[in-house]
Amino acid sequence: MYFGNLLGNYNVSIARYDKRDLFLLKKEKNIMTGVKNYLSLVKFSHTIFALPFALIGFVLGIKHLNDLHTPAEDGIKKFLLVLLCMVTARSTAMAFNRYLDRHFDKLNPRTAIREIPAGIIKAEKALLFIIINASIFVLATYFINAICFYLSPVALFVILFYSYTKRFTYLCHLILGIGLSLAPIGAYLAVTGSFALLPLLFSFAVVFWVSGFDVIYALQDIDFDQSQSLYSIPSYWGLNKALNIARVLHVISATFIIAAYFVGDFNLLYLGGMVVFIGMLLYQHSIVKPNDLSKVNIAFMTANGIASIVFSVFVIGSLIIQIFANIPSAVINS
Numbered sequence: 001m002y003f004g005n006l007l008g009n010y011n012v013s014i015a016r017y018d019k020r021d022l023f024l025l026k027k028e029k030n031i032m033t034g035v036k037n038y039l040s041l042v043k044f045s046h047t048i049f050a051l052p053f054a055l056i057g058f059v060l061g062i063k064h065l066n067d068l069h070t071p072a073e074d075g076i077k078k079f080l081l082v083l084l085c086m087v088t089a090r091s092t093a094m095a096f097n098r099y100l101d102r103h104f105d106k107l108n109p110r111t112a113i114r115e116i117p118a119g120i121i122k123a124e125k126a127l128l129f130i131i132i133n134a135s136i137f138v139l140a141t142y143f144i145n146a147i148c149f150y151l152s153p154v155a156l157f158v159i160l161f162y163s164y165t166k167r168f169t170y171l172c173h174l175i176l177g178i179g180l181s182l183a184p185i186g187a188y189l190a191v192t193g194s195f196a197l198l199p200l201l202f203s204f205a206v207v208f209w210v211s212g213f214d215v216i217y218a219l220q221d222i223d224f225d226q227s228q229s230l231y232s233i234p235s236y237w238g239l240n241k242a243l244n245i246a247r248v249l250h251v252i253s254a255t256f257i258i259a260a261y262f263v264g265d266f267n268l269l270y271l272g273g274m275v276v277f278i279g280m281l282l283y284q285h286s287i288v289k290p291n292d293l294s295k296v297n298i299a300f301m302t303a304n305g306i307a308s309i310v311f312s313v314f315v316i317g318s319l320i321i322q323i324f325a326n327i328p329s330a331v332i333n334s
Contacts, residue, residue, distance in 0.1 A: 273314025
């Protein structure tokens with residue numbers, strides 16, 4: 001009898017642990033699914049467009065201070081804060097765009113599967129996500145320096161305002177470009193607390209680079225935008241003219257990239273990155289044709305992702321060489 005009771009209690013304990021484990025596993029799975037849904041909501045993978053240019057701006061700031069023989073204060077702390085600003089600002093902008101466009105997205109077969117129109121994430125929760133990220137962004141700038149903190153509402157206005165522009169102007173692509181162009185100059189400001197020509201050249205390059213590939217991306221929705229009276233360069237000017245405008249925008253972007261080479265007095269490493277960047281611009285225009293839009297996503301994601309990452313690696317490498325070249329050998333040896 002004793003052993004029977006003991007065995008029964010043991011089985012009850014096992015059952016309780018099994019239920020607890022199942023509950024914890026289910027809870028963990030729900031958390032991971034939620035994280036995955038929000039990362040998808042903000043298209044976290046698209047961070048590869050602006051983040052590399054933010055890193056260029058950050059290293060440019062380090063080089064500027066090094067040229068002035070002024071050590072960068074709390075370099076690692078500022079670097080982490082810049083990353084936090086990048087992630088939260090971008091999450092705010094993307095989630096707000098999805099929130100504001102949820103009714104249009106529901107009508108568009110291409111976007112109906114997005115998290116809000118598909119009911120995966122409720123609109124109220126998306127709005128809360130936006131408020132939290134925007135608050136973290138402003139708070140992070142407070143711990144960087146005064147100028148970043150004072151300009152944080154301006155930055156938020158620009159990146160949020162873009163979501164409204166498709167309702168009244170075909171220049172919405174340029175507004176998107178301006179929003180992403182804040183990355184290099186913003187990171188530079190975080191380190192130095194001042195403006196300079198070189199990071200601004202990179203910002204201008206980003207404006208026209210992003211505008212150009214966003215025009216190409218918008219080709220997919222030309223019929224839907226026209227049916228809903230939404231503005232874009234393709235819906236306003238037509239497919240052929242839109243592609244020509246995208247080419248012009250990318251030529252301007254390449255011009256700023258070339259100008260930055262001369263202003264920054266870069267070495268040959270920069271030229272390698274510049275060749276890849278411009279090569280990827282040419283490539284995406286070669287695969288997207290008026291009678292064949294099947295490769296728009298390759299042009300948008302793959303070509304521009306490679307352009308941004310490879311270019312930044314070469315530019316940052318060139319800057320690091322310049323930084324070490326300006327450090328006295330006595331300091332390095334010590």
